[in-house]
Amino acid sequence: QVQLVESGGGLVQAGGSLNLSCAASGRSFSRNPMGWFRQAPGKDRELVATLNWNGGATYYSDSVKGRFTISRDARNTVYLQMSKMKPEDTAVYYCAGDSRTDFGMSYVAPEYDYWGQGTQVTVSS
DSSP states (O other): OOEEEEEEEEEEEOOOOOEEEEEEESSOOOOEEEEEEOOOSSSOOOOEEETTTTSSEEEEOOTTTTEEEEEETTTTTEEEEEEOOOGGGOOOEEEEEEEEEESSOOGGGOOEEEEOOOEEEEEEE
């Protein structure tokens, strides 16, 4: 059974930092893009950041560019380092993997076929 498990969410003050991790098990995503999405109450799920199979290519939404960093390691774990956080970053953050794309990038939620359960991130003002 394939599982993506996020960790590292919590409460942080505006201007602070938080690091999320996503550990994959049950299959390797070493050739596949992975990404982080988020969903705030009453809003659609949106892409935060994504990267290709080896981390050599990354993409960030305009809202987080320059503040968040996505990375991955050889152990099938994906990270999201968040800094200079804002109250509008408050959301449930989801890790996702696209097993159907090899060595490319995926930018929209329907392209991802594996999802984690989500972790809550709350930024207080």
